[in-house]
Amino acid sequence: MTSDIPSFQHYQLAFTAYIRDPLQQPRPKGVPAKRMDVYKEIVLNNLFESVSACFPVAQKVLSKRAWLTLVRRFFREHSANSPMFRQIPEEFVNYVTKICLSDETKLPQYLASLCHYEWVELLVSCMDETSNEVIPNIQGINPMADLLAYKPVFTPTMQLLNYEYAVQKISPSYKPKEKVNTQLLVYRNAEDIVRFVELNPVTHRLIELLHDSTNTGEQALTMIANELNHPQPASVLQFGLEILNSLRSQDIILGVYS
Amino acid sequence: MTIFNHAESKINGVGLGLKRELISQIQAAFGQELIANINFVEIAPENWIDVGGKARKQLDWFAERYPIVCHGLCLSLGGLAPLNTGFLQQVKKFLQQYNIPLYTEHLSYSTDAYKGQQGYLYDLLPIPFTEEAVHYVAKRIRQTQDILGQRIAIENASFYVQAPVSTMSELTFIQAVLTEADCLLHLDINNIYVNSVNFGFDAHEFLLGIPGERIVYSHVAGHYQQTPDLLIDTHGEDVIDPVWTLLEEAYQLFGTFPTLLERDNNIPPLNLLMRELNKIAYYQSKYHQQPLASTSLYG
Numbered sequence: 001m002t003s004d005i006p007s008f009q010h011y012q013l014a015f016t017a018y019i020r021d022p023l024q025q026p027r028p029k030g031v032p033a034k035r036m037d038v039y040k041e042i043v044l045n046n047l048f049e050s051v052s053a054c055f056p057v058a059q060k061v062l063s064k065r066a067w068l069t070l071v072r073r074f075f076r077e078h079s080a081n082s083p084m085f086r087q088i089p090e091e092f093v094n095y096v097t098k099i100c101l102s103d104e105t106k107l108p109q110y111l112a113s114l115c116h117y118e119w120v121e122l123l124v125s126c127m128d129e130t131s132n133e134v135i136p137n138i139q140g141i142n143p144m145a146d147l148l149a150y151k152p153v154f155t156p157t158m159q160l161l162n163y164e165y166a167v168q169k170i171s172p173s174y175k176p177k178e179k180v181n182t183q184l185l186v187y188r189n190a191e192d193i194v195r196f197v198e199l200n201p202v203t204h205r206l207i208e209l210l211h212d213s214t215n216t217g218e219q220a221l222t223m224i225a226n227e228l229n230h231p232q233p234a235s236v237l238q239f240g241l242e243i244l245n246s247l248r249s250q251d252i253i254l255g256v257y258s
Numbered sequence: 259m260t261i262f263n264h265a266e267s268k269i270n271g272v273g274l275g276l277k278r279e280l281i282s283q284i285q286a287a288f289g290q291e292l293i294a295n296i297n298f299v300e301i302a303p304e305n306w307i308d309v310g311g312k313a314r315k316q317l318d319w320f321a322e323r324y325p326i327v328c329h330g331l332c333l334s335l336g337g338l339a340p341l342n343t344g345f346l347q348q349v350k351k352f353l354q355q356y357n358i359p360l361y362t363e364h365l366s367y368s369t370d371a372y373k374g375q376q377g378y379l380y381d382l383l384p385i386p387f388t389e390e391a392v393h394y395v396a397k398r399i400r401q402t403q404d405i406l407g408q409r410i411a412i413e414n415a416s417f418y419v420q421a422p423v424s425t426m427s428e429l430t431f432i433q434a435v436l437t438e439a440d441c442l443l444h445l446d447i448n449n450i451y452v453n454s455v456n457f458g459f460d461a462h463e464f465l466l467g468i469p470g471e472r473i474v475y476s477h478v479a480g481h482y483q484q485t486p487d488l489l490i491d492t493h494g495e496d497v498i499d500p501v502w503t504l505l506e507e508a509y510q511l512f513g514t515f516p517t518l519l520e521r522d523n524n525i526p527p528l529n530l531l532m533r534e535l536n537k538i539a540y541y542q543s544k545y546h547q548q549p550l551a552s553t554s555l556y557g
Contacts, residue, residue: 006394008386009338011423016370016379030422038418038490043381050380079377083332083345083368085304088380128310157310192312 019043021076047075047088054089055118058111060172070096070107086126093119110165110176117167117184120159124186125194129156143255147244148217148237150256152210157188158252160199160207168196189251197250202228203243217244268325269360269475271297272538273518274531275329281316283528288323292532295539298325300518303361304332307352321356327475327518328353328361329444332378335398335412336367336385339377346405353406362411362444362475363402365395365435386421387431396438403441411442411474416449416481416491420457428453429467436472443472447505448479448497448520452489461504470512478505478538479520494523497534505538509545517542 005013014028022040027033048071052059059067071092080091093115099105100112141153161184165176168184183204185197199207202224209220221240225233247253274280276299287293299320306317320326328349333342353361364382371377385391403409414432426434436443445468454461480495497519505517517538521531 005338006388006390007423008388008391008394008421011386011421012336012338012367012383013370015383015419015421016377019379019383020370028422031419035419035488038484038488039381039383042490043379043383046381047379079371080380081378083304083334083342083378084307085302085331085380086309126309126311126313128308128314130310130314188311192315 015039044072044075047071050085050088051092054092054122055115057118057170058114061108061114061170061175062111066107073099086122089119089122108175110167110170113163113165114167114170117161117163120161120186121194121196124157124159124188125192127157127188129188137257138254140257141255142258143248145256145258146217147248147253147256148221148241150258151214151216152244152248152253152256154207154211155187155252155254158211159186160184160204160211161186168198185252187252195250197252202240206240206243207247217241269298269327269516271295271516271542272535273298273300273327273516274535275300275518275520275522276320277522277525279525280528280531281320285319287528292529295532295535296324298327298516298518300327300329302331303328303349303352304330307348317356326356326358327516328358329413330361330363331382332368332380333363333402334367334369334378335363335365335402336383336391336395337369338367339369339371341398341401343401343405346402350406353408360411360475361406361408362413362442364415365412365432366415366417382415382417384415384417384419384421385431387424387426387428389425392431392434392438396435399435399439399441403439409440409442411444412436412439413444413446413477414449414453416446416452416456416489418456418488418490427459428457429464433467433469436469441472442474443469444475444477445473445508445515446477446479447508448477448481448501449491451498451501451504452481452491455487455489458487461500462507465504465508465511468508468512473508473512473515476505476508476515476517477520478502478517478534492523493520497537502537502541506541506545509541514542514545 011028017025018027018036019039027036051071062070074092074095078091078095080088082091096115097112100107163182164179166180166182170176183199183201185199185207186194188194205224206220209215209223210217217240218237221237222233225236230236244253272295274296284293309317349361365385366382367385368381368383369378385395399410399412412435450461450464454464478497478501479493480497482490482492482495484490519531519534519538
């Protein structure tokens with residue numbers, strides 16, 4: 001595959017192959033080991049720092065050695081497509097998700113979910129909410145209006161998350177064996193601080209029905225009352241309004257287009 | 259094509275790399291004598307394009323108060339995969355959005371994939387110095403300049419391994435690329451020194467061979483001495499005297515040019531860093547004259 005490239009590029013391929021996998025690949029011909037070691041160490045160390053900074057919990061639940069082995073493997077096997085440094089952790093999450101699905105290594109089952117959960121904080125902290133079209137007309141939002149009568153507008157940084165494990169509780173003293181269906185909401189508040197909120201199934205369903213749809217608060221709650229076969233739909237409306245007002249007080253709901 | 263012109267650009271004097279650790283300190287000291295010698299700041303587009311939230315507000319704060327230089331890390335001018343033109347379009351938009359007159363990149367590579375797929379290593383790797391590499395890199399610099407609609411400056415990189423396939427010196431390579439790409443030079447004074455130790459050449463002679471009329475920008479930094487014959491370009495120490503001497507000599511030879519202090523690791527408090535910025539300002543005032551770049555290249 002490489003016969004049609006000039007010799008300087010053959011050398012470059014050998015050079016990076018060795019940096020990525022110094023145990024399996026030969027050192028480029030004619031290059032002193034001591035000097036090559038500089039690249040071997042610096043490139044991996046820089047990547048290790050960029051990755052590790054985003055995953056403090058995942059690092060702790062794996063042993064130091066296992067974490068280093070995982071990052072080494074990521075560097076060896078993964079072809080990262082983004083020049084943006086803040087997307088290195090995203091590349092890592094994609095890689096870990098892939099190997100956890102297909103892999104016979106002894107990585108914990110919850111690792112992909114945990115890494116995703118830790119990465120989402122970075123994603124939301126630096127998400128550029130002004131560049132997308134989620135809120136075409138932020139000035140047109142009425143923050144005080146009735147959340148039942150209109151469609152609530154959510155803050156554009158909000159992400160609804162579904163995990164098979166209680167990722168927010170994982171620590172060296174809680175490494176889950178059992179799956180626990182876990183629903184979270186994450187968003188960036190007006191002070192640019194990233195907040196996670198644990199959701200009960202009803203709240204999660206309510207936000208799901210309101211987000212990316214044209215449903216009003218009342219329509220979504222009526223649907224939930226039907227789904228639950230609730231004997232008193234009016235109490236679902238009342239309970240639901242309290243949830244919506246609470247979301248508004250946390251700046252998760254910005255208001256409505258009225 | 260827009261040419262870079264000192265007189266029109268606001269990039270002058272002394273600059274500081276915008277590190278997260280320094281942002282709040284600069285904001286707190288803004289308007290005070292302490293930081294009077296910060297004339298511009300430098301950012302890596304790979305860290306700031308399309309950021310929102312707190313980082314975006316910080317960037318906007320600086321953009322309102324300081325001229326900005328973009329110094330890229332991952333364009334991979336010497337890399338095997340095709341130039342990332344999608345990324346360059348993002349850079350172009352970013353330069354326009356923040357009114358950034360100068361974009362510089364390393365004469366190095368940071369990708370290794372082949373036939374279409376980018377594989378980023380997020381580091382600066384040494385291009386072998388061959389005729390073919392000159393043509394290859396120059397072509398990619400021209401392509402970059404065509405996409406951006408402006409000249410870029412390329413920085414002489416530090417490195418640790420001499421490629422056995424190289425057929426020319428680093429200086430000859432730099433000269434050839436500059437001529438063939440017709441681009442500008444971002445002269446890294448510390449990198450000249452680091453390479454001169456790592457590969458045993460005379461830094462002053464190297465400097466004499468630099469086409470001064472192409473210099474638009476420069477860096478000074480500290481490095482780490484691993485062994486007496488191996489310096490690592492960490493940007494984590496104070497600038498050492500031989501590097502100051504080399505900067506002074508460059509100003510003497512070529513006239514002064516905008517100069518930035520790079521400090522990426524082991525970052526001291528701002529008041530200590532300012533001593534080094536003030537030292538740059540002192541040398542600039544000592545050798546101040548019309549920069550040659552704006553007169554001979556574009557006059």
